[in-house]
Amino acid sequence: MSFSLPSPLESAPGARVRAVRDPFHGDLLEVSMGPHHPSTHGVFRMNVTLDGETVVKLKPVFGYLHRNHEKIGENASYLGSMPYTDRLDYLCSMTNNWAYALAVERLSGQTVPERAEYLRVILAELTRLLNHTCFAGFILQDCGASGTPLMYAFREREKILDLFESLSGSRMMCNFQRFGGCRADATPEWLEAARALVDGYGAFLDEFEELLTGNEILMARTQGVGRLPAKLAVGAGITGPMLRASGVGYDLRKVDGYGVYPRLDFRVPVGADGDTYDRYMVRVLEMRESIKILRQALGTLPGGPVMDPKARLRGFRAKPGEVYSRIEGPKGEIGFFLISDGGPNPYRYRVRPPSFINLTVLEDLCLGHSIADTVVILGSIDIVLGEVDR
Amino acid sequence: METPDQIRDRLLARFPGASVAVVANPGPAAQHSLLLGSGEARAMAEFLRDSPGLRLDFCSNVTGVDWLDREVTDVASKTIPDPAGGPPKLVEQRTKRLQPGYLEVVYHLYSVELRHGPVVLRLRTGNRSDRVAVPSLTPVWRSCEFQEREVFDLFGVVFDGHPDLRRILMWDEFKDHPMRKDYVEPDDYEWEPTPHADVLAKARRHYPAAAPAAKEEPAP
Incomplete structure (x- = not known):
């Protein structure tokens, strides 16, 4: 196209909408969606240029929640960063904790007791259930179905959060994993409650899928919308369910085989079209696999300690060196890159945030679709701004 | 997967005269990295992405590291002939010098196709003030787009050839680079x-x- 659009940077702050004259296409509208917009899942802004209702350009604007998490991590001790990782992706504090604990363990060459490994898997899979359930609730909310599916999702989420609260003392900011194990052991009553939840979850999913999967509105709004080709997905560093929806079966639980995942039997669902509906469907199928993993892990949980007795938490120092370590979080690959110079705090502390990097292709997915579809596509990427902006 | 030394040898065979060195990682993780010279970095990155045994098609993580000026002590051992005619003596010579600081960009590469990794690449700037440009690898891996913008924003590394190099987390009028160690x-x-x-x-x-x-x- 031969017309030139003004850069989003030139638009005055506070300007909401303005018309851009263009001889071939008539008036283009530049709309600033966000940062305070219910569809953006937090304080996130999209500068969208519209030709009628069709998106011709989209630039995401970040940083409204930026607090320089990495700098704070470099100034805090190794243990001091652990509660702060909860605040990255505040729906998935357990997996954030695990990713960080695993990075520190690999940096210092520590090992973790068997029971702690199982407990970590159980908590990570519960987190995956929780995240994907919320996702499925939000996707119909983004389509405009206000409330109902979201309330069903939040009812189930609250049951998992109750489990987290009774184990760690906090619903969402769990601060539970430690380098060398877990902070507390699960009691037999807790395990019984977890088993009961897992046994009942399949029935909830059946009911929920009845509501969503064959839903006319969901299918009409998501099938064929925001198609992501596999080659672009891999090149753009897309990870997690979004990558698998494009047909690439790359799951770090299988590829890296961290924790006790190699001992557990589960499958990796992949999509065929890479559209928004596939991104929804892959997550639903992943929940079914998570239930399978949870059944196995809860059934074969070994006894013993959950904390390496030799592990040192306060005054922890690692030998000079560096490590990049990653796990499969519910939103994608969450990794930590740590450089130690032998001091009490890391010289470099870097978080590889999955939802930030998954946003790389937002413009590619939205071009040519209507403005209402951008909301659904953004919802299908599944972002949390605590992690995007850090 | 090939070791960093083997990858270096392959790169040197393909790009004779290029600057490639292995930076050892003394920690237990032993993720050694390849330090690439700025001149041919992009061509070498393309080679790593496309060459059949490696196929590093997935650039997972891009980040910066700020290394300040520091004083390093070089220890060189020298043999001095004994003027009295005895056996030559081995002496250690310690010289202190100021190593100028630099900014470093670290890339962690994996292969989705062949399921291996990580291969760690490092690029270094000339100094921390006026020679802060390195070639952008966004044309090779699209996933670098936002992450290189972040390194530009927070560390002040300028990526030559980046399609859209703007601040990303701080606002556009902001002057400094908050992740630098002397900020x-x-x-x-x-x-x-x-x-x-x-x-x-x-x-x-x-x-x-x-x-x-x-x-x-x-x-x-």
Whole structure:
């Protein structure tokens, strides 16, 4: 196209909408969606240029929640960063904790007791259930179905959060994993409650899928919308369910085989079209696999300690060196890159945030679709701004 | 997967005369990295992405590291012939020198196709002030787009050839690079409706001319 659009940077702050004259296409509208917009899942802004209702350009604007998490991590001790990782992706504090604990363990060459490994898997899979359930609730909310599916999702989420609260003392900011194990052991009553939840979850999913999967509105709004080709997905560093929806079966639980995942039997669902509906469907199928993993892990949980007795938490120092370590979080690959110079705090502390990097292709997915579809596509990427902006 | 030494040899065979070195990682993780010279970095990255045994098609993580100027001690052992005619003596010579600081960009590469990794690449700038450009690898891996913008924003590394190099997390008018090790945070970044004495003292220390003088105001 031969017309030139003004850069989003030139638009005055506070300007909401303005018309851009263009001889071939008539008036283009530049709309600033966000940062305070219910569809953006937090304080996130999209500068969208519209030709009628069709998106011709989209630039995401970040940083409204930026607090320089990495700098704070470099100034805090190794243990001091652990509660702060909860605040990255505040729906998935357990997996954030695990990713960080695993990075520190690999940096210092520590090992973790068997029971702690199982407990970590159980908590990570519960987190995956929780995240994907919320996702499925939000996707119909983004389509405009206000409330109902979201309330069903939040009812189930609250049951998992109750489990987290009774184990760690906090619903969402769990601060539970430690380098060398877990902070507390699960009691037999807790395990019984977890088993009961897992046994009942399949029935909830059946009911929920009845509501969503064959839903006319969901299918009409998501099938064929925001198609992501596999080659672009891999090149753009897309990870997690979004990558698998494009047909690439790359799951770090299988590829890296961290924790006790190699001992557990589960499958990796992949999509065929890479559209928004596939991104929804892959997550639903992943929940079914998570239930399978949870059944196995809860059934074969070994006894013993959950904390390496030799592990040192306060005054922890690692030998000079560096490590990049990653796990499969519910939103994608969450990794930590740590450089130690032998001091009490890391010289470099870097978080590889999955939802930030998954946003790389937002413009590619939205071009040519209507403005209402951008909301659904953004919802299908599944972002949390605590992690995007850090 | 091939070791970093083997990858270096392959790169040198394909790009004779290019600057490639293996940087050892002394930690237990032993993720050694390849330090690439800026000149042929992009061609080498393309080679790593496309060559059949490696196929590093997935650039997972891009980040910066700020290394300040530091004093390093070189230890060189030298044999000195004994003037009395005895056996030559081995002496250690310690010389101190100032190693100028630099900014470093670290890339972690994996292969989705062949399921291996990580291969760690490092690029270094000439110094921390005026020679801060390195070639952008965004044309090779699209996933670098936002992450290189972040490194530009927070560390001040300029990526040559990046399609859209703007600040990403800080606002566009912001001047400094907050992830640098010598960054001094402003003392007035938070507006305080009732600044107490500590805040005012800090602000005076930081902005001697502009800060208002502390004065006792009567309570309303």
